[in-house]
Amino acid sequence: MISKTNRNFKSIEEEVINLKKQLVILRMKKITKQKVETHIIKKTQHKISQILQLNQVNKNK
Structure with missing residues (x-):
């Protein structure tokens, strides 16, 4: 389980x-x-924060 x-x-x-x-x-x-679709930056930031938040919640269980 630990591994x-x-x-x-x-x-x-x-x-x-x-x-x-x-x-x-x-x-x-x-x-x-350069040509960048700025919404991708925001989506990436959001995804990072979601993953970190879920990780934190799972650690506390």
Whole structure:
């Protein structure tokens, strides 16, 4: 059971890291005036916060 939750935590952590990398790239594109659909930035931020919130709730259980 512990290894499964640990593995799950690592996959969540990896997903958050990947989303943050994507967010940085999107922000760089925005700053350099490249074509960026700004709603994607907001959706990515929202997804990160959702994952972190669910992770926090599951830790408290």
